Amino acid sequence: MAGVYALAGAYIAYRFYYQNFDTDSLSAGQYTIVTGNVLDLVFLGVAVLVLAIGTAIILSQRKSTKKGERLWNAAARRLITNMAISLITGGVFILILLSKGLFVFAAPASLIFYGLALLNASKFTFEELRSLGIIQVVMGLIAAIFVNHALLFWALGFGVMHIIYGIYMHLKYEK
Template identity: 55%
Template sequence: MKQEKDYSRDLAEIRSMMERSSKFLSLSGWAGIMAGIYALVGAYIAYAVFGFNPDHSSDLPLTGTGISATLLNVILLAVFILAMAVGTAIFLSSKKAEKRGEKLWNATARRVLINMAVPLAVGGILVLIMISKGLIGFVAPFTLLFYGLALYNASKFTYGEMRSLGLIEIGLGLLGSYFVGYGLLLWAIGFGVVHIIYGIYMHYKYER
């Protein structure tokens, strides 16, 4: 009986070692929660302070650069939110990796980044093209779409829950592409509410 327990413990340890070597498990649930909060605050500022409405974005007056002041403010706000979210994710994930006695930047982390890079890069370029063509209403849903594709693509190298998160983001992106006037709202739901729920779930499941 004792020998069977020893075998079970050894198998569990081997399985854990293999999982750590093949999957990136340093993602922090709190990083998702904070990213969601940043997104909700950003969406509120874009709508209430800058008066941005994707449904009427084509009516915004242009500046000498060919971009409206409102849109320029929203773009700068989005870049700031992205920087805050990425910075927070790196900081909190590094703390988690340190607590687990692991390095944040390792082979599995590189695989995750590489698999996310192509969809994100293509999506970023496409968003810039749409902005240049004045198709502002599709910017928010397309960021959701390509972000979801990046998550789905990288999910095989990290927690399986990321696949579900990616599919939800893709679904919201498709909805936003059809209901263009609700693009900002769906963006807030996808990057804000869904991230917060995902972060809370991951924290209670893996970090407590």
């Protein structure tokens, strides 16, 4: 579901906030890609994040209840703590980028820091999460190079890759 929410958020962002721009004629300090209110774009990102996390919690709770396990245990606390370090650092860094007017680097930074969070989390969960983390970091680095397509790479990383990962994990562990 996180992938579906990400694709919907990317579509809304593209449709209502982004405009085309030419990266060959602009320096990093002159990027202007957002036509709407930047706060609206931040709220859209937060909404996608809340939906994704909320759905993950609800589905995880259902699964743990069926298995007769507690959702919030020592392993879950270690997982959340190790993810939070990268995610909070990335969130603060993105807010700094936005405050400096460097909106175009928000999508690549979110992919990179999220990928690093997944790499940290992979120590406490499925090994396949490590691969997803590496893919997110690589997508973020590519998005930083091709900033005029950063939203597309964000949609591929958060949207398509989560959908593929979810299908793979379901087929491998649930069937």
